[in-house]
Amino acid sequence: MLASTVERLQEVGTAFRKLLLSDALTLLGLMVGQVALPWWIVKQGGALHLAQYGLTTGFAAFAAMPLLAPLGDRYPKNRLITAGLLAMAVAALLMTVLASLGQYHFLPLLLAGCLQVIALAVINPAVSSISSELVPPERLTDALSLQKTAQSLGRLLGPALAGLMLAVASIPITLGLHCALLLIAALYARHIPTHSIEHPKGYSLARWRRDLLAGLRASWQVPLERYWTLANFTSWLFLGPAVGMLVPIKVHALGLSGSWLGACEAALSAGMLIGTLGAAGWFMARFSRYQLRVGAGVAQGLTLALAGFTQSPWLLLPALFGCGLTNTILILVGMTHRMLARPLAFRSRMSAVAIMSGQLAGSLGPALAGVMLSQHSVAAVYVSFGLLGAAFATSLALVPGFKTFMNLDHNKVRDWYGKQYPEAFREPGGTSQTAEQTG
Template sequence: MPQMLPARFTELGLPFQRLLWSDALMLLALMVGQVAVPWWIAQAGGAADLAVYGVVLSAVSFITMPLLSPLGDRYPKRWLIAGALAAYALAACGTAALASWGHYALAALIALQSVPMLAMAVLSPAAASMVAELVPAQQLTRAIGVQQSAQSMGRLIGPAIGGAVLAAAGTAAALWLNGGLLIAAALLATRLPSQAIHAPASCRWWADLRAGLKANWAIPLERGWITVNFLSWIFLYPALAMLVPLKVQSLGLSAAWLGACEAALSLGMLVGSLGASEWWIRRQGRYATRIGSAVIQGLALAVAGWTTWPWLLVPAFAVAGLTNSAATLVGLTHRMLARPLAFRARMSAGSMMTSQVAGTLGPALAGVALAHWPVSTVYGVFALLGGFGALGLALIPGFRAFMALDNDAVNGWYQRAHPEAFVETPPRRSA
C-alpha cells in the first residue's frame, strides 16, 4: 500500500507511511461509529439520552486519560495502539449485537462505549507523540500535515459510508461495519515500527502521572494555552458532536444528511491538510493563523446552527473543517516539538484531559440549554462562544513570540526555558 502514495507521503519514510495507513483506517472506523451511535440514540432516546451519553463518556475519558497516559512513555507504542484498537473492536461488536437484537438500553450502551474511552486514553497520547519520533524536527510540520491528510481521508469517507449504510441497511449494519473496520485497524497497527523508550526504566506510576501534570501547569505558556482551549471546547465540542444530529433531525432530514455534514467537515480538514493550512500559515504567520482560524470556525458553525436551508449546512461544515485543520496544524507542531521526548505522551494526555473535562461540561450545559431554547438558538450561541473564546490566546504572555519560532528553535524549548518543570520527584522509600 505505501507504494500507492504520492511522493510527499513516501519521502517521509516507510515507518511513517505505516502510521498513516493505521491512522486512516482507524479514523474511517471511528467516523462510521460516530455517525451510527449518536443517530441511534437520537432516534430511540432523544436529546436527553444523547446529553447523558455525552456527559458520562466524557467523564470516563477524563478519569482514564491521566491514569493511563504514563503507558505511552514507558511501553512500546506499537503494542499499546494495537491492543487499544482490539479492545475498541470488541466493544463495537457488542454494540452491534445490541442493535441486531433490537435492544436499546442506554445503560448497556454507555457501558459498552466506555471501553473505547479506556482504549483511546491509551491510544491517543501514544499516537499523538509517535509522529514526532519518526521524522526529523525540520519535517514535523509537513509530516503532521500529511498525517492530517490521511486522517481526513478516513473522516471524509467514514461519515459518507456510515450515512449510506444507515439509510440503506439500518443501524445494526452500520455498527457491524464499524466493528469490522476496527478489527482491520488493530491488525494493521501490529506492523507499526517499534520505538525506543525515553522515560526511565523504573516503573513509578504515580510519579509519572504527577510529573506530566506538573509540567503542563508549571509552564505559563502551556498553562494559558490549555486554559483557553478548555473554555473554548466547552462550547465547540457540542457544536461538532451532539448538536449535529439534533440539528439535522430538527430540519426533518434523513441520516444521509448527517453523513453529508460529517463528510463536509472532513473534506474541509482534508483540503487544509493537503496544503491550504500551510499556505495560510505562510501568508499570515502562525500567530494570526491560530487565532483567526478558530474564530472563523466558530462563525461557520454558527451559520450551520442558525440556518433553515439544508444545503447551507454542507458548505458551513466544510469551512469549519478547513479552519479546524489550520488551527490544529499550527498549534500541534509547536507544542509537540517544545515538549521533551520523555514527557510527550504524558503532557499530551494532560492537555487531552482538560479537553475531556470540557467535553463533559459542554454536553451537560447544552442539555440544560435545550430544555429552554430550540436547537438553532443553542447551536448558534455555543458556536460563537467557542470561536471567539480563542481570542484569549492573544492574552497569554509570550504566545506571539513562541509562535514566531521556527521548528529548530522550538525543539525542546519548554525544557530550556523552564527546566524546573521537568524535575521529577524521586520515589519514596519505605523505612
C-alpha cells in the same frame, strides 16, 4: 494537489505511512461503530438508553485519559496503540455477537462501550505524540497534515459506509465490519517502529503515580502550556456544542430531513480534508504561524456563528465547510510547535492533559447549551456560542511569549519547554526528565 500529496508521502518515510494507514482504518472503524451502535440502541432501548450510554462512556473517557497517559512515556507507543486497538476489537466483537443472536442487553453494551473509550485513552496520547518520533522536526508539519488527511478520510467515509451497510445489510454485519476494521488497523500499528523508552525494571504502581503527578505538574508549571490549555478549554466549551449537538438541532429547526444532517457532517469533514490536502499549506505560505493560530480560532467561531444565524440550508453547508477548514489550519499550525516544545519523555502525558481538558469542555458545553436552549431559540444560542468561542480564541494572543514562541523555527522550538522551564520536569529528588537526559 495530488502530486504534491504523493511527494509528501514519499518524503515522510515508510514507518510514518504505516501510521497513516492504521490511523485511517481506526477512524473508519470508529465512525462505522458510532453510527451502527447508537442506531441499534435507539431502536431497541430508546433515547433514554442512548443518553445513559453517552453520559457513562463520556465519564469513563474523562477518568481514563490522565490515569493511563503515563504508559505512553514508559512503553513503546506502537505496542500501546496495537493493544488498545485489539481491546476495542474485542468490545466490537461482543457487540457483534449480541446483535447476531438478536439479544439486546444494555449493560453488556455499556461495558463494551466503556472498554472502547478506555482503550482510546491509551491510543490517543500515543498517536498524537508518536509522529515526532517517526519524522525529523522539519518534516513534522507535513507529517501532521498527512495524519489529519488520513483521519479526515476516515471520518468522511465511515458514516457513509455505515449508512450503506445498514441500508443493504443489517446491524450485525455493520458491527462486524466495525470489528474487522479495528483488527486490520491493529495489524498495521503492530509494524510501526517507535523510539519510546521502556522502563528497564518493570512499571510499579509507585512509579506510575510519580509519572502521573509529574505530567500534571509539568502541564501546569509551564506557563505557555497552562494558558494554552485553558484557552482551548474555554473556547471549546462553546465551539464543541456548535460543531456537535447544535448541528442536528439546527437542521431540525429549519424543517430539513435527515439527509441534510448527513450533508452537514460531510461538509464539515470535507473542509478538514481540503485543508489537509493543500489549503492549509497555502495559508501557511502567506501568513505567520502566530497570525494563523489566532486568526483561525477566531474564523472558526465566526463560521459557526454564521451557521447559527442563517435560515438557508445552502448557506449552512459552506459555513460548516469553513469551520472544518479553519479547524484544520488551527490544529496544524499549533500542534507541531506545541508537540516539539514538550520534552520527549513527557509528550504522551502532556498530550493527555490537553485531550482531557478538551473532553471536559466537550462534556460541560452540551449541558450549558441545553440550559440555554430552554430559555432561548436555537439561532440565538448557536450564534452566541460561535461568537463566544471566537472571543475566547483570541486569549492566546494575550499570553506572554506566545507570539515569540510561534515564530520560532522547528529546530529552535524542539524541547523548548525543557530548556526554558527545567524545574517543571524535575523529579522530587532533583533529577531532570527532559528529552536529552532520558535519551
